[in-house]
Amino acid sequence: MEKVLEIKxxxxxxxxxxxxxxxxxxxxFDLFHQETLVIVGESGCGKSMTSKAIxxxxxxxxxxxxxxSQIMFEGQNLAQLPEKTLKNIRGEKISMVFQDPTxxxxxxxxxxxxxxxxxxxxxxxxxxxxxxxxxxxxxxxKISNPEAxxxxxxxxxSGGMRQRVMIAMALACRPKVLIADEPTTALDVTTQxxxxxxxxxxxxxxxxxxxxxxxxxxxxxxxxxxxQVMYAGEIIESGTKEQIFNSPAHPYTWALLRSVPTVSAAxxxxxxxxxxxxxxxTPPDLIAPPKACAFAGRCEYCMDICNRVHPPVFEDRDGHLxxxxxxxxxAPKVEIPVKTKGDKHHE
Amino acid sequence: MNNENVLVQVQDLCKHFKxxxxxxxxxxxxxxxxxxKKETLGIVGESGCGKTTLGRTxxxxxxxxxxxxxxxxxxxxxxxxxxxxEFKKRAQIMLQDPYASLNPRMTVGDIIAEGLEAQKMVxxxxxxxxxxxxxxxxxxxxPExxxxxxxxxSGGQRQRIGIARTLAVEPEFIVCDEPISAxxxxxxxxxxxxxxxxxxxxxxxxxxxxxxxxxxxxISDRIGVMYLGNLVELGESRELYEHPAHPYTKALLSAIPxxxxxxxxxxxxxRLDGEVTSPINPKPGxxxxxRCKYATPRCFExxxxxxxxxxxxxxxxxxxx
Amino acid sequence: MNQPSYQVKSPLxxxxxxxxxxxxxxxxKQNQILRPSVSYWQDAWRRLKKNKAxxxxxxxxxxxxxMCIIGPSLTPYSHEDVVMSDKNSPPSAVxxxxxxxxxxxxxxxxxxxxxVSLTLGIVGALIDITxxxxxxxxxxxxxxxxxxxxxxxVEILASIPYLVLVVLVSLVxxxxxxxxxxxxxxxxxxxxxRLVRGQILQIKDQEYILAARALGTSPWKIIWKHLIPNxxxxxxxxxxxxxxxxxxxxxxxxxxxxxxxxxxxxxxALAAGAQQEMNFYPYQMxxxxxxxxxxxxxxxMLGDGLRDALDPKLRQ
Numbered sequence: 001m002e003k004v005l006e007i008k009x010x011x012x013x014x015x016x017x018x019x020x021x022x023x024x025x026x027x028x029f030d031l032f033h034q035e036t037l038v039i040v041g042e043s044g045c046g047k048s049m050t051s052k053a054i055x056x057x058x059x060x061x062x063x064x065x066x067x068x069s070q071i072m073f074e075g076q077n078l079a080q081l082p083e084k085t086l087k088n089i090r091g092e093k094i095s096m097v098f099q100d101p102t103x104x105x106x107x108x109x110x111x112x113x114x115x116x117x118x119x120x121x122x123x124x125x126x127x128x129x130x131x132x133x134x135x136x137x138x139x140x141x142k143i144s145n146p147e148a149x150x151x152x153x154x155x156x157x158s159g160g161m162r163q164r165v166m167i168a169m170a171l172a173c174r175p176k177v178l179i180a181d182e183p184t185t186a187l188d189v190t191t192q193x194x195x196x197x198x199x200x201x202x203x204x205x206x207x208x209x210x211x212x213x214x215x216x217x218x219x220x221x222x223x224x225x226x227x228q229v230m231y232a233g234e235i236i237e238s239g240t241k242e243q244i245f246n247s248p249a250h251p252y253t254w255a256l257l258r259s260v261p262t263v264s265a266a267x268x269x270x271x272x273x274x275x276x277x278x279x280x281x282t283p284p285d286l287i288a289p290p291k292a293c294a295f296a297g298r299c300e301y302c303m304d305i306c307n308r309v310h311p312p313v314f315e316d317r318d319g320h321l322x323x324x325x326x327x328x329x330x331a332p333k334v335e336i337p338v339k340t341k342g343d344k345h346h347e
Numbered sequence: 348m349n350n351e352n353v354l355v356q357v358q359d360l361c362k363h364f365k366x367x368x369x370x371x372x373x374x375x376x377x378x379x380x381x382x383x384k385k386e387t388l389g390i391v392g393e394s395g396c397g398k399t400t401l402g403r404t405x406x407x408x409x410x411x412x413x414x415x416x417x418x419x420x421x422x423x424x425x426x427x428x429x430x431x432x433e434f435k436k437r438a439q440i441m442l443q444d445p446y447a448s449l450n451p452r453m454t455v456g457d458i459i460a461e462g463l464e465a466q467k468m469v470x471x472x473x474x475x476x477x478x479x480x481x482x483x484x485x486x487x488x489x490p491e492x493x494x495x496x497x498x499x500x501s502g503g504q505r506q507r508i509g510i511a512r513t514l515a516v517e518p519e520f521i522v523c524d525e526p527i528s529a530x531x532x533x534x535x536x537x538x539x540x541x542x543x544x545x546x547x548x549x550x551x552x553x554x555x556x557x558x559x560x561x562x563x564x565x566i567s568d569r570i571g572v573m574y575l576g577n578l579v580e581l582g583e584s585r586e587l588y589e590h591p592a593h594p595y596t597k598a599l600l601s602a603i604p605x606x607x608x609x610x611x612x613x614x615x616x617x618r619l620d621g622e623v624t625s626p627i628n629p630k631p632g633x634x635x636x637x638r639c640k641y642a643t644p645r646c647f648e649x650x651x652x653x654x655x656x657x658x659x660x661x662x663x664x665x666x667x668x
Numbered sequence: 669m670n671q672p673s674y675q676v677k678s679p680l681x682x683x684x685x686x687x688x689x690x691x692x693x694x695x696x697k698q699n700q701i702l703r704p705s706v707s708y709w710q711d712a713w714r715r716l717k718k719n720k721a722x723x724x725x726x727x728x729x730x731x732x733x734x735m736c737i738i739g740p741s742l743t744p745y746s747h748e749d750v751v752m753s754d755k756n757s758p759p760s761a762v763x764x765x766x767x768x769x770x771x772x773x774x775x776x777x778x779x780x781x782x783x784v785s786l787t788l789g790i791v792g793a794l795i796d797i798t799x800x801x802x803x804x805x806x807x808x809x810x811x812x813x814x815x816x817x818x819x820x821x822v823e824i825l826a827s828i829p830y831l832v833l834v835v836l837v838s839l840v841x842x843x844x845x846x847x848x849x850x851x852x853x854x855x856x857x858x859x860x861x862r863l864v865r866g867q868i869l870q871i872k873d874q875e876y877i878l879a880a881r882a883l884g885t886s887p888w889k890i891i892w893k894h895l896i897p898n899x900x901x902x903x904x905x906x907x908x909x910x911x912x913x914x915x916x917x918x919x920x921x922x923x924x925x926x927x928x929x930x931x932x933x934x935x936x937a938l939a940a941g942a943q944q945e946m947n948f949y950p951y952q953m954x955x956x957x958x959x960x961x962x963x964x965x966x967x968x969m970l971g972d973g974l975r976d977a978l979d980p981k982l983r984q
Contacts, residue, residue, distance in 0.1 A: 017715065042531035043502070158623065159394075188393035188558065190619050193602040193612065215531060218604025222611055245608050249674070259536040260606055261565040275543070276565060278536035282501050305688040314674035327674035331689045408882060435884035448875035452708055452897040461893075462883040496707060509879075516883060 004176055004209045005031040005054070005073050011066035012046075012053050019287045023049045023063075025233040031177065036203065036210040038224035040217060040256070044283060046233040047213045051179045054078065054211075055090050073177075092122035095170040099182040101162035105154040111138075111165050112150030118172045133172070140205075141168045141198060160191035164198065171202055178203075179211045184219065196223050217260055221245055229253050232283050232294035239320035248338060249322040251299045255279040257338045293325070301326060301334055354520055354552050355382040355405065360414035362397075362404045370627050374400040376576040377414070379653075382520070387546065387553040389567030389584065391560055391599070395626070397576045398556045402522040405554065406440055407431070418520070436466050439518035443525040445505035449497040455508055456493030459483070462516040482511040486541060503534035510541065520552045528559060539566055560603050564588055569659075572596045575626045575634040581653070582660030592662035595635045633665070641666050712901070715977040722973025725966035732963055736786060739779025747772065747780040748931045756949050765955045769945060777933050778955055784845060784934040786963070788852075788918045793910040795853045797903055800860025801896070807861070808868040809891055819865070826858040834926055843929050852917050856910075863906055867899040901978035908971035912964035919960050935960045 012024040024046045031037050041047045052058050054071055056078055071078040073094065078086065090096075098104050106114060115137065116130045125133065131150075138146035141164040154162060163183060170178055180199065184192035200223055203210055214220055220227050221241060228238040229252065237250040248254055258277035281298040284290055290297070296306040305325050314327035325331055362375040374397040382388045392398045403409045405416050407423040416423040418438060421430060439462075442448040449458055459479045460469075469475040480490035486507040497505055506526060513521060523542070527535045539562060545551055557563045563570060563584075570587050572580040572595065580593040591597045598617040605612050621638040624630075633639070636646040646665055653661040716722055740747060743764075755771040757763055765774035807818040837851040871877065872895070880890050919936030921927040923943075928934045933941075935956045942952035 017711075042533065189560065189602040190393065190598060193604070193616055194618075196604075197613070216604060217532070217606050218612070221606045221608060222604045222613060242608065245606060255533060257606065259533045261536075261539075261561045276536040276539055278540050279533040280537070282503065282534075302692045303688065304690045304692050305684065307692060308688075312680060313677040315677050316674045320674075321677075322674060325689070328676075328684065328689070329673070330684055330686060332691075403878075406882060408878065432884050435882060440879065440882045442875045442879055444875055448879055450876045450894050450898070452900075453893070461880060461885060465880075465883045465885040465889070512879065512883070 001035075002033040003030050004033050005071070007031075007054070008070040008072070009066075010050070010053060010069045010071065010079075012049055012058065012069075013064050013066070014059070015062045015064065021286045022289050023233055023286060024053065025289065027230075027233075027235045029228060029235060029238065031209050031211060033209055034203065034207050035225045036200075036212055036223055038212045038214060038220040038227045039230055040214055040220050040227060041230035042215060042283065044286070045230040047230050048181055050230070051096070051181050051211060051213055054177075054179065055094050055096060056081075056083075056086050057090075057096075088122070091118055091175075092173045093175050094177040094179065095173070095175040097163070097166050097170050097178065097180040097183045099185050101159070101166045101186075102154070104166060105162060107154055110151050110153055111157070115165070115169050115172055118169050122173045137168045137172050138165075140171075140202065141165070143168075160187055160194065163187060163191075163195055167195070167198065167202070171206060171208070174206050175208060177211065178208045179213070181213045182215070183212070185214075185216075192219075199223065217256060229256070232289060233286055234294060234323065235321075236295065236324065237320075237322050240318075243318065243320040247320075248336065249320065249327060250295075250324045251301050251326070252295050254336060254338050255298075303331065352383045353381045354384045354419060355554070356415075356417040357381070357405060358415040358417070360401075360404060360416060361412040362400050362409055363412045366627060372627050373397075373576045373629050374626065375404060376629070378573075378576075378578045379414075380571060380578065380581060382552060382554060385546070385550050385552055386568045387555050387566055389563040389570040390554065390556045390573060391558060391563050391570060392573035393558060393599075395575075396573045397626070398573050399524055401573070402440070402524050402554060402556050406438055406522055407434065408440070432466070436516045437518055438520040439513045439516065439522070441509060441513050441521055441523040441526045444529055445502045445509060446529075448509055449505055451497055454494050454496060455483075455500075458497070458508060459493070459511045459515055462512060466516050468516065478515070479511075482515055485514065485545075486511045487537075501534075502530050503537060506530060506534075506538055507541070510538075510545075514545070514549075517549075518551070520554070522554045522556070524556050525558065527562060528557060535562060542566065560600065572599065575624060575629070577634055577650075577663065578653075579635065579664070580660075580662040582657070582662075586657060586660050590657070590660075592656045592660065592667055593635075593664050594639050594641055594666075596662075633663075712974075712977040716973055719973040719976065721969045722977075725969040725973070728962060728966045729970065732782065732959065732966075733786065736779050736782040739782070740776050743773055743776045745773040745776050747777045747933065749773070756945070756952075758949075759951055766949070766951050768941060768952055774938070774952065774955060777938060778935070778959060781928075781933040781935050781938050781956070782959065784928055784932065785915050785918055785936070785960075788845065788849060788934075789911040789914040789967075792849055792852055792856065792914040793907045795849070796857045796860045796910055797907050799853075799857035800862075801864050801899075801903065803857065804861035804864030805868060805891055805895065808865040808872065809887065809895065815865075819862075822858045822861055825855045828855055830855070834921060838926050843926060845928055845932075848918055848921060848927055851921075852914060856914075860906065860910070863902070864899060867902055868895050871895055871898050905971055905975045905978060908967055908974055912967040915960065915964055915967075 007030070008028045009026050010024055010028070011022070011026050014021040014023050027050065039047045039050060049058070053065060058065070065079050069079045073089070078089070112131070112134055115134045119125055119130050119133055134150060135146045138149060143149050143161065143164055154165070157165060183199070184195050187195060196219065199210065202208070212223060224241050226238065226240055227244040228235050229244070229250065230236065231252050237244065237248065237253050244253065248257060259279060261276055279298060284294055284297065292308055292310050293306045296302045299306065303325055311323045311325045314322045314324070326334055357378060357380050360375055360378045364372040364374055366372055378401065380388070390398045390401065400409065404411050407416070411424045418434060421434060423434060426434060456479045459482055460475050463469045463475060463478060469478055479493050483490045483493060488504060488507055497508065500508065527538050530538060542553070543566065546553065555563065555566055567584045569582065570584045571578050572593065574595050580587065580591065580596045587596065588600060591600055598619050601612065601615055601617040603612060619638045624634050624637050631650060632647040633651055636642040639646065643665065651663045651665045653663050654667055656662050656667055750770045750772060752771050754767055755769050757767045759766045763773050763775060765778060767773055803818065807815045833854060834851040837854070838847050841847040841850060877890060877894055880894060918927060918934060919939065922934050922936030923940040925940070928937050938956035939953060939960070942949070942956065946953045
């Protein structure tokens with residue numbers, strides 16, 4: 001498969017009044033042509049920061065990308081490109097959809113003008129062509145009656161519709177990579193399902209590679225091809241959807257999967273115990289990240305070595321990557337506490 | 348359950364907001380239900396369906412347009428000053444946003460003690476300090492944190508502080524307004540378990556408002572589904588999730604993303620087409636009719652009443668029964 | 669469940685023993701907060717300290733205030749002493765800033781005048797903020813018709829031209845410091861009231877206010893414990909910006925003859941007196957002008973620094 005994006009040793013620090021926050025700590029991953037890579041993790045784990053680092057949209061005066069970081073895209077290292085070149089890549093070749101569409105749409109411009117702006121910035125087109133293309137793309141994101149909608153302002157659209165407009169803007173130039181940062185978090189379940197469907201459909205049609213950032217494992221399983229789990233600024237496990245959901249290997253992934261209440265498990269279950277599994281503690285403060293395993297302090301399976309040495313990356317035959325000492329051949333064998341394959345997740 | 352066990356009785360409650368001279372937003376429209384002692388009633392619905400307004404109107408934080416809320420026999424909206432103060436001690440609210448719901452200029456100790464002072468429940472400073480420490484301990488935080496400020500805590504910890512503040516006045520009934528939706532998955536589980544434990548230990552009754560359907564099912568004994576100001580379905584949680592009767596409930600349940608790879612949501616999803624009806628000056632008839640594929644002309648004319656589909660399971664739809 | 673076999677991606681450079689893989693149990697130390705506790709004011713002070721311009725401004729202001737207190741006693745002269753034999757003498761070791769056309773020591777007069785200017789500035793700004801806070805607070809907290817009526821009154825008051833008011837007040841009360849203060853604060857609080865109202869309207873809808881109401885906290889306590897502390901940052905900033913406008917207002921009015929009357933003096937009056945002789949004795953104009961500018965600039969810079977330090981959006 002063709003690699004679209006290759007990220008190597010990416011580290012990002014934030015300089016704040018409280019001190020230096022190591023938001024992303026030496027992560028590497030690839031994005032392949034036409035796939036959907038889902039990055040899951042909890043707030044503050046660095047998943048959003050990763051997406052912003054890729055297109056170099058980090059908060060300017062406080063963020064610092066380390067010198068070793070490489071973000072290879074079309075033979076160029078985005079981490080070292082001048083702002084001027086980056087501007088041409090952003091929007092045209094790599095574009096983004098954000099969580100809250102309201103703040104990213106200009107309330108004083110019509111929808112048509114805003115989508116047209118992306119086109120006129122990156123492509124040489126006449127006004128008639130731009131209009132034609134805008135109508136076409138609005139039709140693609142399933143906005144009914146696009147000709148009339150073109151002249152409307154963002155406030156005349158509902159939340160779900162605005163997110164469709166955002167997607168239309170992001171895809172107007174047929175980018176190679178679409179980064180969607182929690183695109184459905186602000187939306188209702190039914191609308192969320194519509195938007196996810198739309199992203200999947202357009203991806204098939206345009207051949208765009210998608211990086212989807214979410215905290216919702218359900219969404220990850222619905223749309224992802226590959227899934228990457230982040231914790232405390234690091235990627236702790238990555239693999240195909242089947243690997244992650246059917247044979248997860250990192251205790252943190254287990255914990256995440258166990259804390260999802262399944263619709264099939266109600267409190268009135270005859271089994272009596274209806275306690276949800278809950279992971280104790282909170283993630284480490286990234287001002288002073290632990291030198292060894294960042295999860296060790298909350299891990300049920302914490303071993304002696306976990307507190308002393310940072311776990312290396314382990315890989316199985318099928319490319320399933322795990323950063324946990326439990327995968328070491330000398331480590332004791334542990335039964336995965338998550339029942340997978342259609343089983344209910346509760347005792 | 349018999350009437351003695353009813354703690355909160357909501358009768359034909361309406362809450363309308365006047366937008367301007369001709370526009371009236373029907374946020375809560377003719378809703379009736381009961382909450383039994385020591386149970387959790389979940390309310391689900393999409394944003395803008397009026398579930399938050401419902402919770403606040405039940406507590407008397409918003410005056411009702413019409414209808415009644417009886418709390419242990421007390422008419423909440425027509426109570427005198429003294430009764431109202433007493434009611435505020437017995438019924439409390441737990442808010443959604445762990446960031447906006449704590450005053451950034453007050454220490455955690457002062458925040459928790461606010462209710463104690465307002466209800467004049469403590470006399471001396473020492474007594475207050477003791478109570479605050481006990482409360483922090485109850486919600487699983489170290490009593491040492493009482494002199495710290497809210498911004499030093501994570502979302503989950505802040506939500507625990509909020510719970511401690513709510514519990515300070517020893518309420519019997521708590522309206523939980525999306526208390527977990529701003530939290531991470533693993534933290535959500537911690538907080539939900541805490542709610543559960545507190546209910547057991549203190550005999551609390553909850554009205555649990557949320558949009559996360561799987562979490563609501565987990566915590567609730569009964570669940571009500573709201574759509575644009577109306578309660579469209581109400582039933583025991585297991586019954587409701589396994590045999591939803593209202594077409595809207597069915598569509599809502601089918602849209603929950605699932606972590607089960609063998610049974611993805613996309614394969615069983617019921618799509619909703621059509622535009623959402625506006626809750627401003629709504630037309631007569633079923634509010635869901637425009638998006639409902641089973642709609643008949645009658646649905647656009649007459650608003651359906653609650654019908655019992657199974658014992659204790661009600662739905663408001665003309666196609667039923 | 670048989671685990672798939674994993675391989676280390678890059679080989680390890682050390683040997684591992686079986687003991688290394690003994691279960692240690694979760695430590696759960698991370699539940700503790702590592703960062704030290706800082707209150708809002710400590711945090712703001714820490715941020716202000718990093719702002720060099722603001723610190724410089726504080727130093728300048730401190731020097732000016734101290735000199736206003738002790739300055740006059742550093743010279744053997746009183747600010748009223750007229751020595752006609754020694755008039756218009758340039759700055760020297762005897763008269764640090766020289767003397768004016770009546771032979772009065774300018775150094776002494778500057779600091780005595782400074783007392784008037786600074787007192788007016790600070791007292792004026794404090795009156796503005798107190799009235800503004802009360803008025804704006806009541807208006808926004810109760811809202812509805814009360815708010816409507818109270819804000820219309822503010823609009824009417826604010827529309828009265830400032831100079832007209834000063835002339836009228838000085839006609840009624842007479843000229844001097846008191847009438848200046850009355851004239852400038854009579855409508856000066858209006859913009860403060862608006863500012864406070866805007867702030868409180870913003871905070872009023874916060875969830876912690878709702879929580880306080882649900883707990884049965886009384887309206888006065890809500891205003892006192894929730895609304896005022898949360899507007900205080902903005903208020904302090906606007907007070908710092910208000911002081912220079914008072915100092916300038918006083919200087920301007922004294923300059924055109926409506927302000928402090930001789931033999932009492934102020935920076936504005938000093939500048940006015942020197943103006944006639946400016947072509948011959950520029951130093952007489954220089955010192956009061958310098959102090960007016962320096963003080964105003966310092967308050968502006970301090971205000972800027974405070975705004976950055978107290979802005980909750982900048983908190984990390």
